[in-house]
Amino acid sequence: MMTNGSLERASFRHIKEEILRRVTQGEWGPGTLLPGEIELAVEFGCSRATVNRSLRELSEAGLLERRRKAGTRVRLTPLRQARFEIPLIREEIEAAGAAYRYTLLQRAVGPAPVAMRKLFHTRPRERLLHLLCRHDSDGAPYQLEDRWINLAALPQAGTADFSTLGPNEWLVRAVPYSQVEISFLAEAAGPAACEHLGYASGEPVFMTERTTWWEGQTLTHVRLAYRRGHRMTARY
Amino acid sequence: MMTNGSLERASFRHIKEEILRRVTQGEWGPGTLLPGEIELAVEFGCSRATVNRSLRELSEAGLLERRRKAGTRVRLTPLRQARFEIPLIREEIEAAGAAYRYTLLQRAVGPAPVAMRKLFHTRPRERLLHLLCRHDSDGAPYQLEDRWINLAALPQAGTADFSTLGPNEWLVRAVPYSQVEISFLAEAAGPAACEHLGYASGEPVFMTERTTWWEGQTLTHVRLAYRRGHRMTARY
DNA sequence: GAGTGGTCTAGACCACCCT
DNA sequence: GGGTGGTCTAGACCACTCA
Known part of the structure; x- marks a missing residue:
């Protein structure tokens, strides 16, 4: 029932934005080890699955690097990928x-x-x-x-x-x-x-x-x- | 306990592959309306969330088109996108x-x-x-x-x-x-x-x-x- | 209005891999 | 060995949108 404490609903989008903000603004610099999924779930007042989706998408986008046991880190050099749409x-x-x-x-x-x-x-x-x-x-x-x-x-x-x-x-x-x-x-x-x-x-x-x-x-x-x-x- | 019936474990990867196979081999042609998530979950012997992840990723890849209420369709012209990695x-x-x-x-x-x-x-x-x-x-x-x-x-x-x-x-x-x-x-x-x-x-x-x-x-x-x-x- | 996908939860088990 | 992420489940509520 109780979800967040703040007015915003917990959502993987908000969590992505917040993590992206912390990384781009230098709060979490390159190489930083992020808190574990459970810890972040507590901080954001959501379930672990929601945190997982946020981190997974940021890792697919090339911002983070995830390894079992080792945890989630900010990539030293972000993996850059450009997507071109090829229309008819x-x-x-x-x-x-x-x-x-x-x-x-x-x-x-x-x-x-x-x-x-x-x-x-x-x-x-x-x-x-x-x-x-x-x-x-x-x-x-x-x-x-x-x-x-x-x-x-x-x-x-x-x-x-x-x-x-x-x-x-x-x-x-x-x-x-x-x-x-x-x-x-x-x-x-x-x-x-x-x-x-x-x-x-x-x-x-x-x-x-x-x-x-x-x-x-x-x-x-x-x-x-x-x-x-x-x-x-x-x-x- | 009981998962699938077949030897393979239910997994969003297998489901993606199977759907991709049905589309590329013409079983589900362009414009075809796919079964709903619940129906597919029953067919594959997995939960709806697993089907959802499969379909979501195929839709992000440009193969499928999803709309609430309207359902999931095979795109008429696949959305082509080329991803280039930009290394140092x-x-x-x-x-x-x-x-x-x-x-x-x-x-x-x-x-x-x-x-x-x-x-x-x-x-x-x-x-x-x-x-x-x-x-x-x-x-x-x-x-x-x-x-x-x-x-x-x-x-x-x-x-x-x-x-x-x-x-x-x-x-x-x-x-x-x-x-x-x-x-x-x-x-x-x-x-x-x-x-x-x-x-x-x-x-x-x-x-x-x-x-x-x-x-x-x-x-x-x-x-x-x-x-x-x-x-x-x-x-x- | 009703049916579909979108998302979240709480819990569980597992695979990998660092120490 | 044990901690971390990877994935799955069953259930729930919600939002959109078609008829």
Whole structure:
């Protein structure tokens, strides 16, 4: 019945905030050993499970370090992690209040270059679908998409109509939950970026590369070139 | 006493895996309404709290969508999020098994350029510390660090010795827990990148920009230029 | 209004790992 | 060996939101 003494209800959120405050304001410096869960539960007038959730989440966020028997400590150097949300390109553009347009520039089916064959572990005879697409924001080129799709793993992609629906959206519907590796890098503008994004040859281009697997098979590999000045931003 | 019926102990991990399996293998397609927590608890032979933790974590990971009264659904388009760990540059290099070396190239205190004054909200008279440093991996230039530090907010930085300890490590110790905004971008190599990282003028450079606040004050702003070919990679 | 998830409690047992 | 966090349970009340 009696919960706290103060007006606030005991809650894992309040406890997280209070512990975060003590750490950021230096009350508990790097390396400090925190009181045990039972002790904190008494201090905050809540159950041990509530304290546990607070400390667990702060430890997942990289602020604290927990070990059985050793206790909970403030990390010496906080584990920094930035989380980037990867939206569908259409949603990204529309969220910015701009009009989205999609154009299929090229479509080809055939044997793959060596680099792609290695990535997809396909035999020389197997065919890949190669697509080149442009995504516009308010009529101006925004992103160029250079995609390879494994037709052995995704035969339906061979007959899908990519002239109106982008391959990314198609894939998300066909294979929604898959393993992904994503990279960010800088590259010199090649002929395609010059022609479709208006770059001068050799200009720096911000690029994303993504490879997608499902049940151990490589499904698709895509290289996304962004328009001049694009950046990926996150807070933490 | 009786827990499960099967040999496995009921655990939120097993439940997560099983639900993930049902979703990825298409048993529960996008938009599917999952059974309620109580129903799942009966199925898995565990308590509702255990089911709740499983579903909560899957929803935080972007796979599921939960609303009171409406229930738990498989997301139509999975919420994609990539998590990048941001290590100290020294740890990044040493983790790759290479030797780390740090060099302070320039140090200057003075009035700031307009762009920096805006960022730091300083008055014209206030001074900023400007540092240029290089981080080497196995003797080869790896990263160039161009940093501004707000001396009004961090007066100790004015007397710190940055000739042996990099400003990043110094800052992490002085102000461990702060707010950060980080961006990734591509830029043409300027004179500094050419001189210290061996770029040809105008070559594409992968860059990170980071601004750090603490208690509402802008503490520091840094631009990191990486050696040729660098990429940031994450899996999800 | 009623059904669902969100959270808290009190208690329990266990696994890990420091001393 | 013993103390700490890791997890589970059974029950409860609450808040949101859909019909």
